[in-house]
Amino acid sequence: MSEALTLHHLEYSQSFRVLWMLEELGYPYELIVYTRDAKTMAAPDEYKALSPLGTAPVITEGGLALAESSAIMEYILDRIPNQSLRPASDSPDRTRYLFWWHVAQGSMMPLQLMTTVTTISQKRLPFFMRPFVKLYVAGLEALFIQPRLNRILAAAEADLATAPWFGGQTLSAADFLIAFNMIVGAERGMINESDHPHCMAWVARMRALPSFAAATEKDGRPSMALSY
Numbered sequence: 698m699s700e701a702l703t704l705h706h707l708e709y710s711q712s713f714r715v716l717w718m719l720e721e722l723g724y725p726y727e728l729i730v731y732t733r734d735a736k737t738m739a740a741p742d743e744y745k746a747l748s749p750l751g752t753a754p755v756i757t758e759g760g761l762a763l764a765e766s767s768a769i770m771e772y773i774l775d776r777i778p779n780q781s782l783r784p785a786s787d788s789p790d791r792t793r794y795l796f797w798w799h800v801a802q803g804s805m806m807p808l809q810l811m812t813t814v815t816t817i818s819q820k821r822l823p824f825f826m827r828p829f830v831k832l833y834v835a836g837l838e839a840l841f842i843q844p845r846l847n848r849i850l851a852a853a854e855a856d857l858a859t860a861p862w863f864g865g866q867t868l869s870a871a872d873f874l875i876a877f878n879m880i881v882g883a884e885r886g887m888i889n890e891s892d893h894p895h896c897m898a899w900v901a902r903m904r905a906l907p908s909f910a911a912a913t914e915k916d917g918r919p920s921m922a923l924s925y
C-alpha cells in the first residue's frame with residue numbers, strides 16, 4: 698500500500714466529492730480510478746476488498762483504509778490546519794454549516810437512494826410483477842420520499858437566498874459533501890430552474906469553481922449520475 702494519501706475513485710459515484718474537495722484544497726494525493734461492473738453496476742471485487750463496507754469512496758494512506766465520504770472528508774480536513782472549509786466553532790456560520798453537512802448524508806442521501814433502488818429494482822423484476830410494484834413505488838414517492846425531499850429543497854432555497862454557500866458566507870466542506878446530492882438531483886430533474894432557482898444558481902457557482910474542472914478532467918466522466 699502506498700504511503701501517500703490515495704483516493705480510490707469509483708466512476709459515477711459519491712467518491713467524486715472527495716476528488717473535488719482534494720482539488721479545491723490542493724492537497725497532494727494519488728488517484729486510482731475504478732470502473733463499475735458493466736452488468737450489475739456494482740464496484741469491482743478489487744474495490745470491495747479495500748474496506749470492510751465495500752463501498753466508494755475509500756482512501757488509503759500507509760496502513761490506513763478509510764471508507765464513508767464524510768469520515769474521509771473530516772480526516773483530510775484534520776490534516777490541514779489552515780484550511781477555510783470548516784467554519785470555526787465560534788463562527789456565526791457554524792450551525793448552518795453543521796446542519797447542511799449532516800442533511801447531505803443523514804436526510805437527503807437516504808431519500809435519493811430509495812428512489813435509485815426502487816427505479817433499478819423495478820427494471821429488473823419479471824414483467825408480470827411490474828404493475829403492482831410500480832403502484833407501490835408511486836405511493837412511496839408521493840407519501841414519503843417527495844414530501845421530505847421537497848421540504849429539504851425548500852429549506853435549501855431559503856438559506857441560499859440569504860448567503861451563497863450551504864455553509865453560509867464562504868465555500869465550505871458542506872458544499873462539497875452535498876454537491877453530489879444536488880448535482881445528481883439537477884441532472885435527474887429533481888432540482889430545476891422553475892422550482893429551485895437558488896439551488897440551480899448554487900449548482901452553477903459550484904460548477905464554475907476551477908476545482909470542478911480539475912476534478913472532472915481527472916474523473917473523465919460526462920456526468921455524476923449513474924444512468925440506469
Ligand SMILES: N[C@@H](CCC(=O)N[C@@H](CS)C(=O)NCC(=O)O)C(=O)O
Pocket residue numbers: 707709710711712738739740741751752753754764765766767
Ligand atoms: N454512505 C456511504 C455510501 C457509499 C456508497 O453507497 N457508495 C456507492 C457508490 S455511490 C457504492 O459503493 N456502490 C457500489 C457498490 O455498492 O458496489 C458514503 O458516503 O461513503
